[in-house]
Amino acid sequence: MRRVLASERDQSAGAKPGHRRGKSAGALPPVYRRRHYLTVVAFLVVIALIGAGNTENMYQISVFNNALTISVATVGLYFAYQLGGMFAFSQAAFMGIGAYTSAILSPDYGFVFSAGVALIVAAVLSYGLAFLLRNAKHMYFAIGAMAFAEIVVLVLRNWEVTAGPTGGGNLYGIAPPSVAGYEFPLPGDIFWFLLAVLGVVLLLSVLLERSPLRRHSLAVKAIPQVTESNGIDPRRSAMTLFTYGSTLGALAGVLQAHSLGTIAPESFEVGVSINLFLMLLLGGAGSLWGGVAGAFFLTWLPEFLRPVKEYETVVYSLLLLAVIVLFPNGIVGAISWLAEKARGWTGRKGKAANHA
Amino acid sequence: MLEAKDIRVKFGGNTAVDGVTLSLDEGQVVGIVGPNGSGKTSFLNAICGIVPATGSLTLRGRQVPLGRPLKVRAAGLSRTFQTPQVFEDLTCVENVMLSDERFRRTGFLGATLARRAMLRDEHERTERALRALATVGLAALRDQLAEGLAYGQARYLEIARALAGRPAVIALDEPSAGLNAEETKRLADLLRSVSEEGVSLLIVDHKIEYLSRICDRIDVLELGRLIASGPPERVFKDPAVIEAYLGT
Numbered sequence: 001m002r003r004v005l006a007s008e009r010d011q012s013a014g015a016k017p018g019h020r021r022g023k024s025a026g027a028l029p030p031v032y033r034r035r036h037y038l039t040v041v042a043f044l045v046v047i048a049l050i051g052a053g054n055t056e057n058m059y060q061i062s063v064f065n066n067a068l069t070i071s072v073a074t075v076g077l078y079f080a081y082q083l084g085g086m087f088a089f090s091q092a093a094f095m096g097i098g099a100y101t102s103a104i105l106s107p108d109y110g111f112v113f114s115a116g117v118a119l120i121v122a123a124v125l126s127y128g129l130a131f132l133l134r135n136a137k138h139m140y141f142a143i144g145a146m147a148f149a150e151i152v153v154l155v156l157r158n159w160e161v162t163a164g165p166t167g168g169g170n171l172y173g174i175a176p177p178s179v180a181g182y183e184f185p186l187p188g189d190i191f192w193f194l195l196a197v198l199g200v201v202l203l204l205s206v207l208l209e210r211s212p213l214r215r216h217s218l219a220v221k222a223i224p225q226v227t228e229s230n231g232i233d234p235r236r237s238a239m240t241l242f243t244y245g246s247t248l249g250a251l252a253g254v255l256q257a258h259s260l261g262t263i264a265p266e267s268f269e270v271g272v273s274i275n276l277f278l279m280l281l282l283g284g285a286g287s288l289w290g291g292v293a294g295a296f297f298l299t300w301l302p303e304f305l306r307p308v309k310e311y312e313t314v315v316y317s318l319l320l321l322a323v324i325v326l327f328p329n330g331i332v333g334a335i336s337w338l339a340e341k342a343r344g345w346t347g348r349k350g351k352a353a354n355h356a
Numbered sequence: 357m358l359e360a361k362d363i364r365v366k367f368g369g370n371t372a373v374d375g376v377t378l379s380l381d382e383g384q385v386v387g388i389v390g391p392n393g394s395g396k397t398s399f400l401n402a403i404c405g406i407v408p409a410t411g412s413l414t415l416r417g418r419q420v421p422l423g424r425p426l427k428v429r430a431a432g433l434s435r436t437f438q439t440p441q442v443f444e445d446l447t448c449v450e451n452v453m454l455s456d457e458r459f460r461r462t463g464f465l466g467a468t469l470a471r472r473a474m475l476r477d478e479h480e481r482t483e484r485a486l487r488a489l490a491t492v493g494l495a496a497l498r499d500q501l502a503e504g505l506a507y508g509q510a511r512y513l514e515i516a517r518a519l520a521g522r523p524a525v526i527a528l529d530e531p532s533a534g535l536n537a538e539e540t541k542r543l544a545d546l547l548r549s550v551s552e553e554g555v556s557l558l559i560v561d562h563k564i565e566y567l568s569r570i571c572d573r574i575d576v577l578e579l580g581r582l583i584a585s586g587p588p589e590r591v592f593k594d595p596a597v598i599e600a601y602l603g604t
Contacts, residue, residue, distance in 0.1 A: 027479060027482045027486070028475075028479065028482055029447055029449050029450045029482065029499065030447060031450075204468065207467050207468050207471065208467045208468070210467075211462075211466060211467030212453075212461075212462035212466065212467075212474070212478065212481075213462060213463060213464065213466070213467050215446060215450050215453065215454065216454070216462060218443065218445050219443045219454055222444070222445060223441055223443065225406065225425075226437065226441040226443075228425040228429075229404055229425050229429060229434075229435055230429060230434075230454050230455045230521065231426060231429035231455065231456075231457065231459065231521065232454060232459065233426055236463070237463075240463055240464050244464060
């Protein structure tokens with residue numbers, strides 16, 4: 001082991017005066033100083049306030065519940081695709097794996113155990129898939145993920161366990177979620193449960209955002225060969241993130257099955273994964289919040305377009321085009337840009353006031 | 357410290373490196389020169405495990421398999437690239453933290469369950485990265501994204517990243533490319549001070565004057581073969597080298 005450079009000793013940690021190792025976060029990179037936790041809390045409070053006024057309206061709250069469920073899947077996609085660099089066209093299939101596993105097990109084992117098993121099954125399968133496809137890059141990975149998704153849907157349609165031969169894979173009468181004796185029978189109750197789950201998912205995801213895993217994954221995504229020369233296994237972070245993202249997909253499936261009470265293989269086809277990608281990209285793939293913004297935007301958009309009736313599809317498509325053209329970094333990117341502008345504007349105004 | 361024996365690299369039917377053998381002692385600075393296409397970068401890529409190669413590599417007395425960049429790095433060989441390879445979406449300090457020699461608690465469990473220990477490790481990594489940035493004179497840019505760096509700064513950032521990994525040997529591929537005379541002189545001073553602290557350097561470059569200043573030995577490649585080796589003042593007067601490399 002080489003000696004410490006004299007120049008290094010002279011300027012050791014003194015680059016940050018007053019820093020005490022392990023106590024202060026001052027020396028850590030800026031990503032550790034961002035107020036992610038506050039953003040999560042603020043988001044949950046806003047959604048809780050809006051949702052609280054609609055819990056009696058069964059239809060409105062069901063749309064909310066759908067947006068919350070889909071948000072879990074799109075946050076997962078953010079990790080698998082944006083950070084992990086994997087074209088996870090298998091996301092809807094993992095939703096299906098989670099949904100069916102939990103739905104089949106829950107009558108005998110209860111919601112919590114079944115959901116837990118569903119997540120473990122999805123984690124093992126997604127890690128296995130990532131391992132199998134570890135040398136497949138970009139679109140080759142996408143093709144592999146699509147093939148996996150097709151197999152999953154075929155199995156759901158035809159397997160006896162999933163009522164394939166008798167009911168085409170459709171399952172009905174799935175019990176609503178219940179945790180530690182608390183039941184959430186109505187959509188208004190399920191709303192609070194889903195909000196809590198999304199809150200936990202976001203907090204967990206923030207922990208990953210504020211960790212070396214993010215740094216490694218961004219580096220691997222940019223120049224994998226160079227990260228390898230620096231001692232970082234490019235496959236490790238990608239496989240970890242794909243597994244985490246896909247497991248969140250399975251969690252979304254579990255939530256969907258138990259909040260709707262019914263599931264069908266069609267809900268987990270590749271087309272659904274493409275929709276999830278659309279949500280992430282429109283929301284802003286560069287941010288953890290992009291998936292959430294996109295899920296809410298695309299879930300609510302058809303509701304706002306009800307008044308235009310027969311022109312709904314045309315207006316919907318035009319709006320999508322408008323978002324893509326006007327906000328190339330997605331909704332969250334546009335909000336960040338506006339916030340930056342506003343800060344600059346108020347800063348100038350403040351300076352002008354000081355000069356005056 | 358480093359011993360590469362009979363390294364051969366083939367691309368299809370072409371032999372880029374043809375049985376090159378060289379060694380480095382602790383703190384030694386060795387320059388590799390040769391005309392374009394002589395196999396200098398291919399040789400570096402081979403010993404760093406980036407391209408398939410045959411031969412044998414020993415680092416710190418341990419045999420290291422060729423073609424395995426992770427093993428080569430773990431054995432103590434860092435490198436920089438011909439075109440600076442920095443990660444533009446990361447800050448300078450994060451770029452340097454990527455080369456830490458111990459990747460403990462950098463996965464899912466570190467981010468979640470072992471968080472306190474992970475943060476402790478991160479503080480240590482940050483401090484090491486800051487020391488390396490200070491060594492190359494980039495400490496003030498620690499939190500700046502690497503995408504905004506000038507070419508020369510990106511070069512120094514790469515060197516800082518290589519240093520922070522506490523390697524036994526650093527392989528530098530044309531570190532002076534794109535630097536002006538003043539910057540090249542500063543680079544030479546920096547590399548000399550690094551070697552004086554016990555790090556061996558293997559430098560591929562074209563600028564003979566600065567190589568003569570800092571190198572203990574110059575190895576000359578031509579058409580993938582080692583044609584001369586020795587102290588700079590002797591090698592650059594070797595008629596075979598003058599004919600092959602200088603062309604006069």
